[in-house]
Amino acid sequence: MKLVRNQGVTAPSGFRATGISAGIKVSGKPDLALVVNEGPDLAAAAVFTRNKVKAAPVLWTQQVMTTKHLRAVILNSGGANACTGPLGFQDAHATAEAVADALSDWGTETGAIEVAVCSTGLIGDRLPMDKVLGGVKDIVHEMAGGMTGGAEAAQAIMTTDTVPKQVALHHEANWTIGAMAKGAGMMAPSLATMLCVITTDAVADADALDRALRAAAGRTFDRLDIDGSCSTNDTVLLLASGASEITPTQDELDAAVLAVCDDLCAQLQADAEGVTKRVAVTVTGAATEADAVVAARVIARDSLVKTAIFGSDANWGRVLAAVGMAPVDMAADRISVSFNGTPVCIDGAGAPGARDVDLSGVDISVVVDLAVGTGEGTVRTTDLSHAYVEENSAYSS
């Protein structure tokens, strides 16, 4: 398996994509992306936000995904179409209809029920549907006319992202996965909305895709936690064209999808809003892996831990205070902690030189041993910086 970052959703055979400026963003920047599966297969799987407040495009795409079948994905930035009521849902539906009509006009017979819709941006406003519907015609026209490019699509879904995120995996058995993502946070939880489209030319049915995607998301996107907030719009889609005519084993597919999701996670973490540090919180010695992830998440969300790391301050006591609130078994008087590989707390008390550990670098590793079992898990997070406060106190204005 070989990962390449300058290729995305059009790396596998059978996919076309592009991105355009449709005028949804007032800035005039690219804001509409389209990914089309040209087959022969149209198998697909998806995971969505766990938020009870779901945006209209999520509600629409959940209906679409009951068919386990996708021809196309239309994605817009510049507006989340969330908390927009029944009219917002009609807008998402109308967008899918418009994509289906335009694709059908260009010779690819498509129904609205084959079109997933993803949106990202400010919550609470209706989308400018004249711009969206006009944009749909234009983007299908451009794509059908040969203007294909995963890079343009990846660009068009950016919001506060500073760089587009793409990756492709070329398997030695001659099949490929491609992917793009946007977001400065994650599935559940999430900072800004996370949208991700993964494509493959492998032959795989919807159930195989579903298994691979759920397993990978559970170990990657679900363990990236920038600020504990979770979007109304998070969507990850996996589409298979079968164009390579190669059928990987389930294990091969699982491993490849995991590798792609893991790489996208690292890209998302590195570009999170206001990040100055990339932090990996690993909990070991938990009763179970699930307990380890819960405890790591509690630490990763703790504002006092995150501000200390922003200040390159080896304030390990805050890690103890944070983990002590995790609803999991632990031996409080035998907990040990290390920062960047150096023990700072042993059996619940400070280690010599603990305050002097150098945290001035960008990558910070925090390892906490709960001393009750063998479960372990890692959650990725970032520091809590002035830039985070600045960016998020002025986002909607």
Next chain:
Amino acid sequence: MKLVRNQGVTAPSGFRATGISAGIKVSGKPDLALVVNEGPDLAAAAVFTRNKVKAAPVLWTQQVMTTKHLRAVILNSGGANACTGPLGFQDAHATAEAVADALSDWGTETGAIEVAVCSTGLIGDRLPMDKVLGGVKDIVHEMAGGMTGGAEAAQAIMTTDTVPKQVALHHEANWTIGAMAKGAGMMAPSLATMLCVITTDAVADADALDRALRAAAGRTFDRLDIDGSCSTNDTVLLLASGASEITPTQDELDAAVLAVCDDLCAQLQADAEGVTKRVAVTVTGAATEADAVVAARVIARDSLVKTAIFGSDANWGRVLAAVGMAPVDMAADRISVSFNGTPVCIDGAGAPGARDVDLSGVDISVVVDLAVGTGEGTVRTTDLSHAYVEENSAYSS
């Protein structure tokens, strides 16, 4: 009932207190406080942090409180004596012994098991016990010599607090409650450690005190949530001297203790680290009161909501996104939200003019109706500001 803020723990009859500089803080600021109950009763109750990682003084004082009986409380700032292992526990014990010995020397026969110990400051370092034990002798000497003052005690327990917090309640039936607190956060959860000593000259047994204190803490301190972090040292003590010879009814006692705790909560909220806004998040229409508090807490902890409020930005969509992650029943398409009394979201969609609500003031009210029941509850919080990041990224250095 009348609340007075320039009086504290020595307002009720039967209590003496003072605070001194013992040299525990390198700054030389006051760092040791003593509160003594001169009786005739020595009944007491306590609530403690729910953190599984408990500081040595908490472990000590939990043992003391099994007797439901307290002669004195010694409190230090300048060090939390948390995560200090068995030696830290010995330090807490030795401090209680020293207080007992010194009080006995001055004619008040006292055992260590009658002395509660509270500490606040940086986690992970042993206390300078020479300074602590010398300070204990000095403080008992000063207090016994007539240098009594709740104000000095309130001053000596401050850490990042910018003002001391005291309040007294004079009941029309001629009994009194006094209290002091420190902290920029709360019980569970908590920002910095919260310590609170409440005194009364009412006649009340330990069970009556326990009932009043638990009920009040559950509705006040437990519903103040600055940043979701919870200290290893949080302790609230309630001591009754019986010196007024008045026995209030349980309802009278409950109401008075609640009023005192509520006032201290408001003082703590107003002085929280880096606060520029005081925010009350009320959830109504929940299935139960407990559900309402859970949902309000999820909103109150959400970094995106808190940064938006810092920016005076009426970004109500973030409130919807936050509450959607609360593990409680809600009708997502009927949720309504108001800011400062103005509806911004009705039935899950934006209200006209929602973005223009003026949030430039210091006091912000957020009310969220989940539309499934009659349960309601309020959690107090603050915004997430640059000052918060600044203060907490440099605390231990």
